[in-house]
Amino acid sequence: MLLDQVKQAGVVGAGGAGFPTHIKLQTQVEYYLVNGAECEPLMHKDRELMCRFSREIVQGLQWAADCVHADKRIFGIKSKNQCAIEALKTAIGTSSVSIHEFGDYYPAGDEYELVYGITGRLIPPQGLPLEVGAVVNNVETLFNIYQAAQGRPVTDTFLTITGAVKRSMTTRAPIGMQVRDVLALAGGPTLSSYRIMESGLMMGRLLPDDSQPVTKTTGGLIVLPADHRLIQRYTTPPRVMDRIGHSACDQCSYCTELCPRYLLGYDVQPHLVMRSLGFTAMGTELWNTHALLCCQCGICTLYACPEGLYPREACLRGMTDLRGKGQGKWQGSKQVSVHSIKDSRRVPVKLLMRRLGVMDYDAHAEFVETSAHPEQVRILLKQHVGVAAEAVVKAGEKVERGQLIGRIPEGKLAAAVHASISGIIAEVTTEAVTIRAK
Ligand code: SF4
Ligand code: SF4
Numbered sequence: 001m002l003l004d005q006v007k008q009a010g011v012v013g014a015g016g017a018g019f020p021t022h023i024k025l026q027t028q029v030e031y032y033l034v035n036g037a038e039c040e041p042l043m044h045k046d047r048e049l050m051c052r053f054s055r056e057i058v059q060g061l062q063w064a065a066d067c068v069h070a071d072k073r074i075f076g077i078k079s080k081n082q083c084a085i086e087a088l089k090t091a092i093g094t095s096s097v098s099i100h101e102f103g104d105y106y107p108a109g110d111e112y113e114l115v116y117g118i119t120g121r122l123i124p125p126q127g128l129p130l131e132v133g134a135v136v137n138n139v140e141t142l143f144n145i146y147q148a149a150q151g152r153p154v155t156d157t158f159l160t161i162t163g164a165v166k167r168s169m170t171t172r173a174p175i176g177m178q179v180r181d182v183l184a185l186a187g188g189p190t191l192s193s194y195r196i197m198e199s200g201l202m203m204g205r206l207l208p209d210d211s212q213p214v215t216k217t218t219g220g221l222i223v224l225p226a227d228h229r230l231i232q233r234y235t236t237p238p239r240v241m242d243r244i245g246h247s248a249c250d251q252c253s254y255c256t257e258l259c260p261r262y263l264l265g266y267d268v269q270p271h272l273v274m275r276s277l278g279f280t281a282m283g284t285e286l287w288n289t290h291a292l293l294c295c296q297c298g299i300c301t302l303y304a305c306p307e308g309l310y311p312r313e314a315c316l317r318g319m320t321d322l323r324g325k326g327q328g329k330w331q332g333s334k335q336v337s338v339h340s341i342k343d344s345r346r347v348p349v350k351l352l353m354r355r356l357g358v359m360d361y362d363a364h365a366e367f368v369e370t371s372a373h374p375e376q377v378r379i380l381l382k383q384h385v386g387v388a389a390e391a392v393v394k395a396g397e398k399v400e401r402g403q404l405i406g407r408i409p410e411g412k413l414a415a416a417v418h419a420s421i422s423g424i425i426a427e428v429t430t431e432a433v434t435i436r437a438k
Contacts, residue, residue, distance in 0.1 A: 002067045002149060007408070009148035010216075010416035014157070015046075015109070015138030018217045018384035020415040021145065025067050030133040031119055032065035034142060036077040036084065037108040040200035041353045043220045045160045046139045048170040048367040050077070050084035054091035057139050060146035061097065068135055073097045076114045080104050105346040106202065107260055107297045111136050116264060122336045125266055125293050126329070140219075153402050153418040157214050160365045161186035163223035164194055168363035171370045173214055174420035176377030176435070179221060180210035185370045193226040197234075201356055202298040206234040213432075215383040216415075222361070229357050233302070233310075238317070241310040246277040248307045255300035255311040263345055265336040266293040270300045270311035273318050285327065288318030292330050303347055303355050377420050378434045381406045386413030391433055397425045398438075405433045 007022035015035055034057070038046040050057060065073045077084055079101040088099060100118045102108040112123050114136060121132035129136050137145075144154050157175055159182070162168040166187025173182045179196060183189060196207045199219045214221075224231055255270040262268045269290040276287035294315040301312040322328050339345075353359055382388035389406030393399060399419040406417030419435055427434040 002063050002145070005148045005151070006145055008416060009144065009153040010418055011141060011144045011148050011154055012216050012384040012415045013138060014140035014144065014217060015219065016217065018215075018415070020384055020386060020413060021137070021141055023413065024135050024137070025064060027130060027135065028069045029130065029135050030070060031072045031074065031135070032061060032068065032070035033114060033118055033129070033134055033136045034061055034073075034075040034139055035109055035111070035114055035136050036075050036081075036139045037102045037114055038078070039106045039109040039349060040202055040204070040220070041106070041349055041356060041358060042162050042222055042361055042363075042365075043160050043200055044365040045158050045170050045219050047081045047084050048160075048365070049139050049143060049158055050081070051087050052367050053143055054084070054087035056146040057142045058088065058091040058095075058097060060142035060144075060149070062095070063149055064135075064137065064142065064145050070135065071096075074118055075099045076102060076108075076118055078102050078104050078108065103346065104349050106299070106349050106352050107295075110260065110295055110297060112264060112295070113260060116338070122265065122338070124334050125332070125336065153404075153416070154216055155402055155418055155420040157216055157218050159214065159218050160220040162220065162363055162365050163197075163358075163361045164190045164225060165223050166190055168361075168365040169368045170365050171368050173370075173372050174374060174377055175216055175383070176213045176379035176420050176432075177372060177374045178210070178376075178378070179207060179212050179214060181372070181374050182214055182221060183210065183223065185372060189223045191223070191225055194223050195226050195228075195231045197222040197224065197230075201230060201358065202302060203296060206231065213378045213380060215380055217383060224358075230302075236310070238313065241313050242277050245274055245309045245311075245314060249274045249277070249309055250307070251275075252306065254304045254306060258299055258304040258345055258347065260297055260299060260347075261293055261295055263339045263342040265338045267332055268293045268315070270294070270315055273314045274309070274311055276318060277314060284318070284321065285325075288322050289332070291315035291318035292322065292328065294319065299347060303352055374421060374437065376426065376434060376436050378432050379405065379417060379420060380432050381417055381430070382414075383417070384415040386415070388430065389414050389417045391428045393425050393428060393433060395425050395428055399423065399425060399435060
């Protein structure tokens with residue numbers, strides 16, 4: 001019953017790539033873990049959700065964990081977020097749900113880190129939490145599971161709006177709303193020349209412009225000056241990254257020594273991948289295999305490298321190259337053992353923020369219930385892992401908020417998509433459905 005409700009409601013993993021949640025619920029596991037260990041600098045969406053909607057999140061967890069017969073139900077949260085911990089304790093009451101506290105370091109919210117931190121189990125290389133008896137959901141996903149059980153589909157996304165805006169806040173906005181309209185909820189940018197990072201400075205993406213629509217997985221919008229060092233880093237052309245990497249990398253190996261995946265025991269060695277920059281395509285494979293287990297956390301590029309080089313990007317390119325040759329599957333040892341110095345090499349978030357040059361934007365971003373009424377939304381049919389949903393509406397039709405507009409293609413991995421506002425369908429393409437408010 002719950003599984004079907006979650007499928008109908010279009011629930012996807014809200015904390016990352018958007019894996020369809022109904023697939024995760026088709027299993028049996030020992031642990032149901034809730035990822036509330038938000039670690040991206042300046043992002044506070046999960047904390048605020050836990051502070052404001054703890055009852056719904058805990059109920060969502062209980063129903064979802066019942067569905068997969070998980071008897072261990074545990075939240076992973078940072079100790080600094082006492083408001084969330086207190087609110088959850090009240091909502092948990094005398095039930096068996098427990099809370100595991102993490103320190104304030106990056107990337108505590110990485111799935112491999114979270115599973116190891118709570119269960120002591122290491123996910124096999126390129127594996128899933130399922131392989132060690134766990135399902136992991138972000139707190140917003142559990143809120144959406146709760147909503148689905150009430151017959152309410154996913155129509156809004158929760159997000160932190162921060163950086164160079166008039167009033168940093170966390171709020172919710174209709175899916176498909178244009179980024180510039182969402183920024184206006186926070187008073188708009190305070191600069192005339194700015195760029196926007198979506199969902200995080202470390203693992204998020206630099207938006208091409210502010211006309212993009214927000215999606216089910218948008219967790220935040222961060223406005224930075226267009227000439228900010230981070231923006232310059234993200235806009236450096238790949239050929240320039242390669243050229244300076246080839247000439248300036250002195251193989252000091254700091255990138256590897258601080259790599260969280262390496263410290264967890266996986267064979268990720270970005271300094272070796274950097275060697276591939278000096279080779280022709282023929283000679284790169286040996287070095288690129290050390291990139292296959294990289295999670296793109298960005299520590300090497302944005303924190304560790306003293307030369308300001310781009311080992312993360314080298315890893316991404318190495319992985320892409322190997323996948324293109326059909327060699328993307330990990331062939332090395334499945335044995336993983338945690339590095340003995342792991343704990344002493346953690347990266348504190350405050351230190352990371354200083355390195356990123358964003359301390360000036362360190363705002364609380366409290367939750368504010370705004371009433372966003374966009375004139376138009378452009379809802380993407382693919383906001384999830386898998387194939388795009390199939391539009392079930394035509395231009396000119398009237399739709400109500402919550403109405404199905406995109407269904408899962410028969411037998412495919414995908415998620416349903418719903419209207420986030422009431423109005424008239426203005427356009428339908430294979431990529432998106434545009435609705436104009438009535
Ligand atoms: S930290 Fe920078 S200079 Fe040192 S090995 Fe890594 S990429 Fe090269
Ligand atoms: S991005 Fe860099 S630090 Fe992060 S996992 Fe990959 S190689 Fe390691």
